[in-house]
Amino acid sequence: xxxxxxxxxxxxxxxxxxxxxxxxxxxxxxxxxxxxxxxxxxxxxxxxxxxxxxxxxxxxxxxxxxxxxxxxxxxxxxxxxxxxxxxxxxxxxxxxxxxxxxxxxxxxxxxxxxxxxxxxxxxxxxxxxxxxxxxxxxxxxxxxxxxxxxxxxxxxxxxxxxxxxxxxxxxxxxxxxxxxxxxxxxxxxxxxxxxxxxxxxxxxxxxxxxxxxxxxxxxxxxxxxxxxxxxxxxxxxxxxxxxxxxxxxxxxxxxxxxxxxxxxxxxxxxxxxxxxxxxxxxxxxxxxxxxxxxxxxxxxxxxxxxxxxxxxxxxxxxxxxxxxxxxxxxxxxxxxxxxxxxxxxxxxxxxxxxxxxxxxxxxxxxxxxxxxxx
Numbered sequence: 001x002x003x004x005x006x007x008x009x010x011x012x013x014x015x016x017x018x019x020x021x022x023x024x025x026x027x028x029x030x031x032x033x034x035x036x037x038x039x040x041x042x043x044x045x046x047x048x049x050x051x052x053x054x055x056x057x058x059x060x061x062x063x064x065x066x067x068x069x070x071x072x073x074x075x076x077x078x079x080x081x082x083x084x085x086x087x088x089x090x091x092x093x094x095x096x097x098x099x100x101x102x103x104x105x106x107x108x109x110x111x112x113x114x115x116x117x118x119x120x121x122x123x124x125x126x127x128x129x130x131x132x133x134x135x136x137x138x139x140x141x142x143x144x145x146x147x148x149x150x151x152x153x154x155x156x157x158x159x160x161x162x163x164x165x166x167x168x169x170x171x172x173x174x175x176x177x178x179x180x181x182x183x184x185x186x187x188x189x190x191x192x193x194x195x196x197x198x199x200x201x202x203x204x205x206x207x208x209x210x211x212x213x214x215x216x217x218x219x220x221x222x223x224x225x226x227x228x229x230x231x232x233x234x235x236x237x238x239x240x241x242x243x244x245x246x247x248x249x250x251x252x253x254x255x256x257x258x259x260x261x262x263x264x265x266x267x268x269x270x271x272x273x274x275x276x277x278x279x280x281x282x283x284x285x286x287x288x289x290x291x292x293x294x295x296x297x298x299x300x301x302x303x304x305x306x307x308x309x310x311x312x313x314x315x316x317x318x319x320x321x322x323x324x325x326x327x328x329x330x331x332x333x334x335x336x337x338x339x340x341x342x343x344x345x346x347x348x349x350x351x352x353x354x355x356x357x358x359x360x361x362x363x364x365x366x367x368x369x370x371x372x373x374x
Contacts, residue, residue, distance in 0.1 A: 035078035035139055036107035039063070040126050041071030041167065047137045049126040049168040050075065052101070052108035053177050053216065059108050060098040061085065062216065064182050065337070067167025068097060069234030073227050075099075077106070078139065088230060089222040092335050094152040094214040095166075095182035097230065098222065109169060111216045112176035115154050119146045123159055123181060125168040144170075144211065146178075151218060154179060158211050170213050179213035185343040186241070188350045203252060204354060206244055206347065223334055233333045237340065240324055243268055244351070247321060250275070251351070254317060255358055258310045259285040259367050271320060278313050285367070292368040306367050314359025321351045 039050035039061050048071030050063035061075060061083065075083035086100035123142040128135050142159035149155075159165060159181075170179040187207050246268045253262050261279040264272060288306055291299045325348035328341045362370070 034107060034124075037109055038078050038124055038126065038139055038169075039083060040076040040078065040137055041067055042074055042076060042137065043070075043072040045135075046070050046072075047126050047128040049124075049165065049181075050099075051124075051169040051177065051180075053111055053169070054108050055098070055111060055216075059101055061101055062096065062098050062169070062177075062180055063167035064095050064180050064214070065090065065097055065230065065234045066095065066164075066183055066238065068231050069238040070164060070166070073231060088225050088227045090225050090230060090334050090336075091152075091214070092221040092223055094220070094336055095340075096180055096214040096216070096220070109171065109175075109177035112172055112174065112178045113217055115146060115149045115178050115215060115217070116172070117146055117149055119172050119178075120144075121146060121156055121170040121172055121178065123156075123165060123168050123170055125165040125181070127165075142168075150215075152215060153182070154213050154215060156211050156213055158209075165210060177216055179215050181210065182212050182214045184209040184212040185340060186244075186347050188347055188354070204248065204255070204351075206248055206351075208241065225334070233331065233337050236328065236331055237337075237344070240328055240344065243324055244321070244347070247271070248351075251317065251355060254278075254314070255355070258314065258358075258362060258370060259289060259306065261285075268320075274313075274316055274320070281309050281313070289368045292366060296366060296368070303366050303368075307362050310367070311359045311362045314355055314362065318352045318355040318359065321348050321355070324348060325352070 037052050039052060041048040041050050041063065048063070048067035050061045050067060052059060053062050054060075075085060077083060084102055088097065088099050090097050121144055123144065124139050125142060126137055127140045128137050130136070142165060144156035144159050147155050147157055156170065165181050166183060168181045169177045170181065172178050184207075188204060189207050190204050246266060250262060250267050250271060253260070259282055261282050262275050264275045264279075267275055285306060288299070288302050292303050296303065325345055328344055328348070331337075331341055333341070
């Protein structure tokens with residue numbers, strides 16, 4: 001029997017430990033293995049992400065304003081234990097919230113002192129899924145690469161998901177946190193959509209990107225805030241976003257076919273009356289447009305009345321978004337929140353202008369021409 005020399009045994013053991021640690025460090029970005037560092041922000045119908053991290057000599061829960069709007073104010077560890085929270089603070093210049101907690105948290109991330117261009121990041125996020133008719137929360141891991149760095153934010157390549165992962169940490173390859181997932185200020189874009197008849201139409205889309213991250217490092221001025229006030233500010237942003245998404249679906253139907261009836265499914269509640277009124281006015285539009293196709297000179301007055309009706313509908317359609325703009329304009333919050341509101345106002349103004357211009361242009365284009373896909 002060969003007996004290993006004690007010194008060689010110790011040496012072999014140390015090499016084994018070193019290799020084990022090294023392998024764990026290499027495997028970390030591919031498979032998230034620290035659920036104890038993730039915070040579940042849950043309500044009855046939704047879940048969002050936060051995470052434990054140490055800043056200075058204290059442990060905090062870090063998350064996004066948008067995550068609080070979605071998940072609420074109830075915080076849990078990954079094994080379901082409630083997290084006792086203290087003072088809420090929000091960063092003055094970025095989408096970042098920190099909440100003091102008991103320093104005996106089971107696990108927490110260290111914060112990296114800098115962000116590195118081209119660095120790969122792991123994004124562990126709390127997601128809610130249906131499981132046999134029940135809502136189940138779990139941690140799902142996404143990834144991306146840092147492609148732009150600013151003083152307050154950095155951008156990461158698309159995590160490859162349409163899920164709302166705001167509030168999730170961005171973990172670099174050394175296992176430290178460099179940021180929290182946020183949202184970019186929305187913008188209105190116009191694109192051409194090809195159709196089966198080989199024609200294309202213009203389509204306006206609001207772009208909400210989730211590849212913007214708030215930096216955890218650098219100089220941050222923290223502002224104390226009441227949790228309820230913070231959630232109210234966040235919900236105003238989220239509700240405005242949800243309204244815009246639903247509004248744009250209706251707006252696109254009207255924009256491309258202003259003389260067709262509109263399916264009210266999925267429309268915001270406050271627009272139901274407008275849709276019913278529009279559909280009533282356009283109940284016979286197909287017959288009127290067929291008349292114009294046969295002899296536009298004979299049916300010019302009918303065309304004019306239909307144009308005026310559609311124009312009026314369009315101006316009323318524009319008023320819905322301008323009303324939302326007023327609510328955002330008068331809202332209060334941190335300097336970052338006010339900046340987000342002001343930039344969102346520009347989006348609302350762009351949508352209002354687009355709908356108003358379309359409404360006015362209807363006066364100069366016969367309905368039968370519009371109906372052919374102009």
